[in-house]
Amino acid sequence: MGMPVSICIVGGRSAERAIEAVYDLFEAVDARFSTYKPTSEVSRINDGLPKREWSDEMRTVLALCERTKRETNGYFDVYYQGKLDPSGLVKGWAIRRAAQLLETRGHRNFYLDVGGDIEVHGHNVDGEPWRVGIRNPFNRDEIIKVLALSDKGIATSGAYIRGDHIYNPLVPGAVPRSIASVTVIGPDAYDADRFATAAYVMGMKGPGFVESRPGLEAYVVGQDGMATMTSNFKDYVA
Amino acid sequence: MKKVVLSVLVATAFLLYSIHQRNEGSGAVVLPPTAQANGSNSMMQQGTTSGNSGQMQQSTGTGHMSGYRDGTYTGSVEDAFYGNVQVQATIQGGKIVQVTFLDHPQDNPTSRAINAQAMPYLQQEAISTQNSQVNIITGATDTSLAFIQSLTTALSHAN
Numbered sequence: 001m002g003m004p005v006s007i008c009i010v011g012g013r014s015a016e017r018a019i020e021a022v023y024d025l026f027e028a029v030d031a032r033f034s035t036y037k038p039t040s041e042v043s044r045i046n047d048g049l050p051k052r053e054w055s056d057e058m059r060t061v062l063a064l065c066e067r068t069k070r071e072t073n074g075y076f077d078v079y080y081q082g083k084l085d086p087s088g089l090v091k092g093w094a095i096r097r098a099a100q101l102l103e104t105r106g107h108r109n110f111y112l113d114v115g116g117d118i119e120v121h122g123h124n125v126d127g128e129p130w131r132v133g134i135r136n137p138f139n140r141d142e143i144i145k146v147l148a149l150s151d152k153g154i155a156t157s158g159a160y161i162r163g164d165h166i167y168n169p170l171v172p173g174a175v176p177r178s179i180a181s182v183t184v185i186g187p188d189a190y191d192a193d194r195f196a197t198a199a200y201v202m203g204m205k206g207p208g209f210v211e212s213r214p215g216l217e218a219y220v221v222g223q224d225g226m227a228t229m230t231s232n233f234k235d236y237v238a
Numbered sequence: 239m240k241k242v243v244l245s246v247l248v249a250t251a252f253l254l255y256s257i258h259q260r261n262e263g264s265g266a267v268v269l270p271p272t273a274q275a276n277g278s279n280s281m282m283q284q285g286t287t288s289g290n291s292g293q294m295q296q297s298t299g300t301g302h303m304s305g306y307r308d309g310t311y312t313g314s315v316e317d318a319f320y321g322n323v324q325v326q327a328t329i330q331g332g333k334i335v336q337v338t339f340l341d342h343p344q345d346n347p348t349s350r351a352i353n354a355q356a357m358p359y360l361q362q363e364a365i366s367t368q369n370s371q372v373n374i375i376t377g378a379t380d381t382s383l384a385f386i387q388s389l390t391t392a393l394s395h396a397n
Contacts, residue, residue: 006374116377124373135377136365144365146372158378181378207360227365234361238370 003115009102010109010125018105022098026114029094032057035085046083064194065089072198072209092155092193095119099188112189117155117196119189131238137181137221144227145183145219148238153189157182157200158221179203183219184210185236191216306332 109122120130133143158181186192199206210218217233
């Protein structure tokens, strides 16, 4: 995935071994699903690997992508200009799997953060819900919201900002849009990630979509510096 | 009917509230470097045109030496979740200075009903910097995959 991974486990035994197991899982997912590694299965599929040679794990993920596409009226689409790119879902899916792995090892209080997509369980070292900040899409050094979360996934989708220019590295010639970032809170990182991706693509229709899905809340920041939030989002504000 | 009137009232209240927030001028309000001082508030604003074709229109326009040609360009109508979406891009000095969504959520009874129910619950606020401690931070590291087709067609005509 080529992005920072941060894991924090509060208490519990054998935390170091559990963390190693999580890193192994992320490396295996990256080796298969990376769009940057020429040897990954995704890259080989884009180079014409026949369907009968696709792995079971790839089929599972693509089935989830297909389901997400239906659930979002086609807004979530892993095929862009004919190329497969499931990264709008794989990160959250991998985080959820890692969280399940930690749970089966008896850990109850932890967070997993892969490049800003997060799943939190239990409580932090102070015995309180995890305090999760939402980054200002216009200034990386600032936080514009603080949430108190437990047993939730949270993910943010948005565009890179470099000085005055906003660009989308995946889409050549992309231009500024009306939405700066979309943060979605869901039951786990998988739902948060895929629906944050879809809501970002939906633009101003994103908040309405998230509002219509039970168990999801959103905080959508517009390019004008105004944020739109769904009706129960405030319940999570610290 | 009562519900519709109520919805309109609530929507108006939000619009006024957000304009009020915008004009407060408190130091906490964070605006992007490219922020436009437009008074429109797209969540609560209904579409003003009745376009239902994929046709392009150029409203105004003058030539420019580089980049896009100056003017206001309207993109094609694209199917969105609750109805159609259409965007308008304004080019000044060869650069995009504003992108406005021209929504059309009133096309059928279903979208009207969803709109009346969902939209009033969506609250708005100006973002402001928080100083309290956090354990973790969520933020975008990569972008989403797709791209609004309507904007693409709008800009293709500005080239």
